[in-house]
Amino acid sequence: MAQQVQRRRLSEERTAALVDRLKALLGDRCTTSASEREHHAHGESYHADAPPDAVCYPTSTEEVSAIVKLCAEAGAPIVAFGAGTSLEGHVCALEGGITIDLKRMNAVLEVNAEDLDATVQAGVTRKQLNAYLRDTGLFFPVDPGADATLGGMAATRASGTNAVRYGTMRENVLSLTVVLADGRVVKTASRARKSSAGYDLTRLFVGSEGTLGIITEVTVKLYGIPEATSAAVCAFPDVGSAVQTAIETIQSGIPISRVEFLDDQGMIAVNRYSRLSYPEQPTLFFEFVGTEAGVAEQAERVKEIALANGGAQFQWATTPEERSRLWQARHDLHYATLAMRPGAKAWSTDACVPISRLAELIVTMREHTKDVPFYVTSLGHVGDGNFHMGFVIDPNDPVEFAETERLNAILLERTLALGGTCTGEHGVGSGKSKYLRAEHGDAAVDLMKTIKAALDPANLLNPGKVLPSN
Amino acid sequence: MAQQVQRRRLSEERTAALVDRLKALLGDRCTTSASEREHHAHGESYHADAPPDAVCYPTSTEEVSAIVKLCAEAGAPIVAFGAGTSLEGHVCALEGGITIDLKRMNAVLEVNAEDLDATVQAGVTRKQLNAYLRDTGLFFPVDPGADATLGGMAATRASGTNAVRYGTMRENVLSLTVVLADGRVVKTASRARKSSAGYDLTRLFVGSEGTLGIITEVTVKLYGIPEATSAAVCAFPDVGSAVQTAIETIQSGIPISRVEFLDDQGMIAVNRYSRLSYPEQPTLFFEFVGTEAGVAEQAERVKEIALANGGAQFQWATTPEERSRLWQARHDLHYATLAMRPGAKAWSTDACVPISRLAELIVTMREHTKDVPFYVTSLGHVGDGNFHMGFVIDPNDPVEFAETERLNAILLERTLALGGTCTGEHGVGSGKSKYLRAEHGDAAVDLMKTIKAALDPANLLNPGKVLPSN
Numbered sequence: 010m011a012q013q014v015q016r017r018r019l020s021e022e023r024t025a026a027l028v029d030r031l032k033a034l035l036g037d038r039c040t041t042s043a044s045e046r047e048h049h050a051h052g053e054s055y056h057a058d059a060p061p062d063a064v065c066y067p068t069s070t071e072e073v074s075a076i077v078k079l080c081a082e083a084g085a086p087i088v089a090f091g092a093g094t095s096l097e098g099h100v101c102a103l104e105g106g107i108t109i110d111l112k113r114m115n116a117v118l119e120v121n122a123e124d125l126d127a128t129v130q131a132g133v134t135r136k137q138l139n140a141y142l143r144d145t146g147l148f149f150p151v152d153p154g155a156d157a158t159l160g161g162m163a164a165t166r167a168s169g170t171n172a173v174r175y176g177t178m179r180e181n182v183l184s185l186t187v188v189l190a191d192g193r194v195v196k197t198a199s200r201a202r203k204s205s206a207g208y209d210l211t212r213l214f215v216g217s218e219g220t221l222g223i224i225t226e227v228t229v230k231l232y233g234i235p236e237a238t239s240a241a242v243c244a245f246p247d248v249g250s251a252v253q254t255a256i257e258t259i260q261s262g263i264p265i266s267r268v269e270f271l272d273d274q275g276m277i278a279v280n281r282y283s284r285l286s287y288p289e290q291p292t293l294f295f296e297f298v299g300t301e302a303g304v305a306e307q308a309e310r311v312k313e314i315a316l317a318n319g320g321a322q323f324q325w326a327t328t329p330e331e332r333s334r335l336w337q338a339r340h341d342l343h344y345a346t347l348a349m350r351p352g353a354k355a356w357s358t359d360a361c362v363p364i365s366r367l368a369e370l371i372v373t374m375r376e377h378t379k380d381v382p383f384y385v386t387s388l389g390h391v392g393d394g395n396f397h398m399g400f401v402i403d404p405n406d407p408v409e410f411a412e413t414e415r416l417n418a419i420l421l422e423r424t425l426a427l428g429g430t431c432t433g434e435h436g437v438g439s440g441k442s443k444y445l446r447a448e449h450g451d452a453a454v455d456l457m458k459t460i461k462a463a464l465d466p467a468n469l470l471n472p473g474k475v476l477p478s479n
Numbered sequence: 480m481a482q483q484v485q486r487r488r489l490s491e492e493r494t495a496a497l498v499d500r501l502k503a504l505l506g507d508r509c510t511t512s513a514s515e516r517e518h519h520a521h522g523e524s525y526h527a528d529a530p531p532d533a534v535c536y537p538t539s540t541e542e543v544s545a546i547v548k549l550c551a552e553a554g555a556p557i558v559a560f561g562a563g564t565s566l567e568g569h570v571c572a573l574e575g576g577i578t579i580d581l582k583r584m585n586a587v588l589e590v591n592a593e594d595l596d597a598t599v600q601a602g603v604t605r606k607q608l609n610a611y612l613r614d615t616g617l618f619f620p621v622d623p624g625a626d627a628t629l630g631g632m633a634a635t636r637a638s639g640t641n642a643v644r645y646g647t648m649r650e651n652v653l654s655l656t657v658v659l660a661d662g663r664v665v666k667t668a669s670r671a672r673k674s675s676a677g678y679d680l681t682r683l684f685v686g687s688e689g690t691l692g693i694i695t696e697v698t699v700k701l702y703g704i705p706e707a708t709s710a711a712v713c714a715f716p717d718v719g720s721a722v723q724t725a726i727e728t729i730q731s732g733i734p735i736s737r738v739e740f741l742d743d744q745g746m747i748a749v750n751r752y753s754r755l756s757y758p759e760q761p762t763l764f765f766e767f768v769g770t771e772a773g774v775a776e777q778a779e780r781v782k783e784i785a786l787a788n789g790g791a792q793f794q795w796a797t798t799p800e801e802r803s804r805l806w807q808a809r810h811d812l813h814y815a816t817l818a819m820r821p822g823a824k825a826w827s828t829d830a831c832v833p834i835s836r837l838a839e840l841i842v843t844m845r846e847h848t849k850d851v852p853f854y855v856t857s858l859g860h861v862g863d864g865n866f867h868m869g870f871v872i873d874p875n876d877p878v879e880f881a882e883t884e885r886l887n888a889i890l891l892e893r894t895l896a897l898g899g900t901c902t903g904e905h906g907v908g909s910g911k912s913k914y915l916r917a918e919h920g921d922a923a924v925d926l927m928k929t930i931k932a933a934l935d936p937a938n939l940l941n942p943g944k945v946l947p948s949n
Contacts, residue, residue, distance in 0.1 A: 123726055123835035124864075147730075166675040177673050179682075180650055193922045201831040202863045203647050204900035205636040205686055207907055207915055207945055208927045212649075212682035216675055233732030256593055262703030264734060264769070299734070300780065303773030310770065361671040365593035393672045394594075430674035437677055445677055452663045456934075457678045463933035464926070475677055 016104045016473065019085050024062045024105070027083040031065055031107065034075055038066040038113075049090055049100065049108045053155070055356055055404045056098030056440060061088060061108035068113050070186055070194055070225040077223060078192035080107050086472050089219040091161030092134060094153075096357055097438025099165065099218055103473035109223060111160055117141045118226065126183055126200055128228040131160025138229075147231040150175035153434065154343060159227040165436035166216030170339075173259070173392030174266040174298070175232065177434065178215055186226035187214050190465040200228060213460075218436055219471040221464045235298035238266075239308050240332045242295070243320040244288035248272065248375070250318040251291040252368035255391040257314045258295075259364065263307050267296035269339055270389035270396070272375070275346070278386060279338045282345030287338065288322060293391070294339045296332075342388055346399045349384040353401045356413050360424040361395040361433030370427055371396060374420055381416070383409060395433035422447075442477045486574045486943065489555050494532045494575070497553040501535055501577070504545055508536040508583075519560055519570065519578045523625070525826055525874045526568030526910060531558060531578035538583050540656055540664055540695040547693065548662035550577050556942050559689040561631030562604060564623075566827055567908025569635065569688055573943035579693060581630055587611045588696065596653055596670055598698040601630025608699075617701040620645035623904065624813065629697045635906035636686030640809075643729070643862030644736040644768070645702065647904065649685055656696035657684050660935040670698060683930075688906055689941035691934045705736075705768035709778050710802045713765070713790040714758035718742065718845070720788040721761040722838040725861040727784045729834065733777050737766035739809055740859035740866070742845070745816070748856055749808045752815030757808065758792060763861070764809045766802075812858055816869045819854040823871045826883050830894040831865040831903030840897055841866060844890055851886070853879060865903035892917075912947045 019027070031039040041063045050060035062085075067073045080087045086106030093100060102108055114130035117138065121127070122145050129138060136156045138149050151162060152169035161167070163185060168177035175181065184198040187210075197210035214222055245251035248270075255268050271279065276289045293315070297307040312323050326335040347355055362370055371387055378385045378398070389396035398420065402409040421431045421444050431437075431444040446454050458476055461468075489497070501509040511533045520530035532555075537543045550557045556576030563570060572578055584600035587608065591597070592615050599608060606626045608619050621632060622639035631637075633655060638647035645651065654668040657680075667680035684692055715721035718740075725738050741749065746759045763785070767777045782793050796805040817825055832840055841857055848855045848868070859866035868890065872879040891901045891914050901907075901914040916924050928946055931938070 121833065121835065123730065124833040125730060126833070166673075166679075168673055172673060176650070179673070179679065180646070189922070189926070193925075195922045195926055196920060197923065199895075199900050199918065200833045200898050201865075201900040201903065202834070203636075203638055203642060203649070203831060203865060203903050205829075205902045205904050205906040206900045206911070206918055207686070207924070208691075208930060209636075209649065209679075209682045209686055210919075210923060210926060212679045213930075216677070216679055221678075233730055235732055260593065260595060260703055262705055299773060300776040302776045303769060306770040306772045359675075361673060363591065363594040363596070363670045364672070365591065395671075395673060425669075428670050430669050430671040430676045432675045433671065433673050434675050436675040441676070448669065448676055449680075450666060452659070452665045453667065453680060454677070455663075456659070456665055456680060459933050460678060460683075460930065463929050 018105050019083065023083055024085065027079060027085050028063045030079050031063065031076060034079070035065055035067070035072070040064050049110065050102065052093055052095035052098065052100050054096045054098060055354065056101055059101035059103050061102035062105045064108045064110055066110050066113045070188065073109060073188045073223055073225050074192045074194055076107065076109060077188050077190070081191055081467070081469060084467065084469065086469050087223070088471050089164065089223045091132060091158030092155060094155035094157050095161065095165060095438060096435045097440035099436060099438040099474060101439065103439065111158065114225065120145065121200070122147060124200060125231045126228055127231055128226060129159050130226055131224050132158050134158050135162065142231065146234055148234050149229055149231055151178055151181055159229065160224045163215050163224055163227050164218050168434040170267045170269055170390060172390060173268060174264060179212060181230045182211055182215050182227060183230060184228040185211055185214050185224050187222035187224055189222050190467070190470050218438065218475050220461060220475050221470065237301045237304040238296065238298050238332065239304045240294070240296045240326045240335050241308060241323055242287070242292060242335055243315045243323045244290040244292045246290065246319045248291045248371050249368040250320070251293050252371070252391055254293060254315045254318045254320060256364050258311050259392050261310065263310055264299065265295060265307065265311065265392065266298040267294065268392045269294040270391045271339065271342060272387040274384070275342055275386040275388055278345040278349050279342060282348050283338055283341055285338055294336065342386065346384065346386050346401055350401045354404050356400040356402060358398045358417055358420055359432045359435040360420055360429060361393065362424055362427045362429030364391070364394040366427040366429065367391060367394050367396065370423055373423055374398060377419055378416060381412060393433065394429070437475045439473055442475060445477055488575050489553065493553055494555065497549060497555050498533045500549050501533065501546060504549065505535055505537070505542065510534050519580065520572065522563055522565035522568065522570050524566045524568060525824065526571055529571035529573050531572035532575045534578045534580055536580050536583045540658065543579060543658045543693055543695050544662045544664055546577065546579060547658050547660070551661055551937070551939060554937065554939065556939050557693070558941050559634065559693045561602065561628030562626060564625035564627050565631065565635060565908060566905045567910035569906060569908040569944060571909065573909065581628065584695065590615065591670070592617060594670060595701045596698055597701055598696060599629050600696055601694050602628050604628050605632065612701065616704055618704050619699055619701055621648055621651055629699065630694045633685050633694055633697050634688050638904040640737045640739055640860060642860060643738060644734060649682060651700045652681055652685050652697060653700060654698040655681055655684050655694050657692035657694055659692050660937070660940050688908065688945050690931060690945050691940065707769060707771045707774040708802065709767045709774045710796045710805050711765045711778060711793055712757070712762060712805055713785045713793045714760040714762045716760065716789045718761045718841050719838040720790070721763050722841070722861055724763060724785045724788045724790060726834050728781050729862050731780065733780055734769065735765060735777065735781065735862065736768045737764065738862045739764040740861040741809065741812060742857040744854070745812055745856040745858055748815040748819050749812060752818050753808055753811055755808055764806065812856065816854065816856050816871055820871045824874050826870040826872055828868045828887055828890055829902045829905040830890055830899055831863065832894055832897045832899030834861070834864040836897040836899065837861060837864050837866065840893055843893055844868060847889055848886060851882060863903065864899070907945045909943055912945060915947055
């Protein structure tokens with residue numbers, strides 16, 4: 010359904026010659042099979058498929074460098090691919106070319122328990138890393154819904170429910186190894202926890218979505234597993250009082266680890282899907298971590314704030330089993346939402362505003378969506394001002410698709426008017442580049458284009474992503 | 480004493496013509512007086528003075544833009560100047576030109592208490608901001624020793640004692656307004672707490688030391704003043720056991736707000752200066768914040784860790800008066816060190832390594848410095864692996880100066896060999912650019928140079944800083 014744009018393509022002849030050279034390098038780890046090309050034509054979103062001409066599976070930074078050098082010589086576009094779970098068309102090969110699938114670069118290279126850091130190849134997933142860490146007493150907290158790769162999470166500046174306490178990939182990447190557009194390899198920083206030694210190359214690549222270089226190794230911060238964890242759920246009479254509770258919690262400096270909002274529609278879906286009987290009202294899910302006494306005290310103080318804002322039925326969960334039952338309801342929302350309309354797909358929006366404007370934004374959007382002919386839920390990482398609406402649509406129905414596009418545009422226009430950002434954690438991809446000038450202004454977007462032109466003058470790295478064409 | 484390098488100078492004629500135009504723009508807020516030029520010729524370090532040809536005092540981003548445009552037309556170097564407290568020669572006008580002193584841009588523009596952020600002009604100092612916030616229950620935590628400006632702190636990616644809990648300027652700047660080399664004005668981000676909307680321009684400028692643009696406004700995160708605070712001090716038999724205590728504290732996930740190390744020489748200086756009677760041994764200073772019960776529990780757990788590592792005389796301070804007496808000893812170290820040799824100056828080193836290597840680094844350097852003919856103290860922000868040695872020297876004595884240079888070179892060579900960084904928080908300036916290639920490798924430094932050339936092709940913004948000339 011996405012708009013068709015006239016794009017460059019490498020000639021079949023030159024593509025074939027490049028593939029020959031890549032096969033000489035990689036053997037059967039370079040493939041042009043139709044099923045492999047199709048698998049790499051899309052992420053998990055509604056964007057139109059765009060297959061690459063070939064897919065490569067390197068196993069080392071040196072191989073990625075060699076692939077990039079061959080592509081650069083041939084003038085072929087290069088798309089990096091991790092778990093394929095992105096939501097804004099990041100991995101679509103809009104101009105064909107070569108997709109570099111990093112899933113075979115899945116070694117945990119180094120865990121420094123005393124320094125609370127780990128270095129992994131880019132294809133290691135967050136769950137794989139945490140499984141590897143199981144016996145160390147440490148964990149890696151950044152948790153987007155999908156089991157994404159660390160490379161992909163760094164590339165999209167991903168976050169999730171823990172960001173309110175532990176930060177996003179922006180805060181949690183210490184260093185990257187990156188292959189530049191000409192094949193040179195850069196290590197962006199040391200493992201030191203802080204540094205003032207020159208430009209912040211790490212954060213230049215975090216969030217660059219494969220358009221400035223290919224991330225091949227990631228060094229991340231780790232954290233000690235908290236001694237004590239407690240969770241609670243609380244229903245509120247309206248959206249405003251739920252969000253106000255989150256604001257006051259954050260403002261009090263209570264080091265809450267999670268505070269998640271679900272609207273009444275979300276709770277209806279969750280109750281039906283998981284046969285639960287939560288009040289079908291705007292609801293907050295909380296998690297507290299720390300020492301035993303600290304957790305108890307945090308939780309008690311949040312309860313006071315919630316009750317003062319009209320919250321009711323504050324339900325605790327302190328054992329791992331109770332906690333996991335409580336959070337299951339939250340984590341099941343995606344599937345619960347889809348189950349409201351069998352066969353449909355979910356279009357997930359991703360707005361983030363200063364927290365004081367969040368209630369207003371959610372209320373406005375619920376007003377705009379109250380009469381649409383499909384199911385809509387709202388979910389918020391409210392501690393960060395980030396929220397997602399889930400539109401449960403048939404993406405092949407042009408009317409529903411157009412209506413969703415219209416609502417997404419209204420959402421983002423309101424978001425920017427409230428001082429927010431068009432994407433809190435999903436990234437720009439090809440889906441949101443048209444909003445960048447409205448968000449950042451021309452001078453900032455032109456500066457991004459200056460950086461892109463300096464680092465990738467031939468525009469071979471993930472072309473058509475992040476930056477608007479005009 | 481610094482090496483003299485042949486540098487560009489704008490001709491006297493062209494400089495005079497530029498100053499005429501700047502005076503037409505700013506009136507007596509552009510000056511060429513000898514005392515003003517001398518005042519802006521240096522920071523607070525040992526680097527040789529280098530005065531600008533004129534000093535401008537803009538009051539708005541628009542004026543900074545107009546000044547930069549005039550300088551760009553004339554081809555004149557431009558140096559940004561905040562509180563003048565930098566330690567690596569950042570503000571020396573190595574090629575003359577125009578210094579833009581931002582101290583009259585000292586308005587707090589906006590405090591959003593609900594969103595926990597504030598926007599200030601670049602010339603606002605950290606103490607000024609915290610005084611302004613006094614009645615809000617909020618504070619800004621980043622605390623380099625000096626009362627630096629927020630613009631200067633952003634430009635050098637500054638930190639201080641609170642970084643172990645609250646992060647550095649890298650984590651605490653939400654957005655910047657920056658004047659580019661051609662006078663265009665860029666706003667780097669919205670006030671949203673997180674965003675995946677394009678390249679991270681904010682962090683491109685944080686730590687760029689005035690070489691990529693002039694920071695004119697800064698939006699920072701604020702925090703609720705903790706309900707409870709407690710502090711303690713504990714002596715250890717040796718450096719290793721003190722640092723091991725810090726490691727175990729961090730690794731346990733105890734959310735300590737400060738953990739500062741002073742060596743025996745530092746404690747001798749402090750005792751003498753402040754007439755105290757602390758044990759003259761390696762010592763840790765701790766601060767805990769949170770709720771009442773949480774703080775008590777954190778402190779008790781750290782005490783257990785300290786005692787298990789041979790710590791003794793764990794002294795508590797819970798009232799504000801007791802705390803301030805305890806921290807006074809720590810904060811007085813700079814003056815206490817200087818008082819060991821009246822008339823001398825302190826050369827402060829700034830190494831940062833992964834925490835597991837810190838004890839080794841400190842012990843090695845104490846060995847190297849044990850026979851030097853001047854006083855040396857060691858101070859560490861040990862939770863971050865960052866430590867400073869204070870060499871109390873006569874900078875006009877070529878032998879002492881050369882010896883200090885030699886020791887600093889040994890320190891940094893060891894630091895890099897241990898996987899660390901040549902500057903944890905002071906920045907590169909002109910003093911440390913020669914270490915960048917050893918730290919980052921040629922590809923990374925060349926990439927920084929590519930970025931510099933793309934953003935400032937005429938090399939007018941703070942020339943001779945950050946990047947090595949070769």
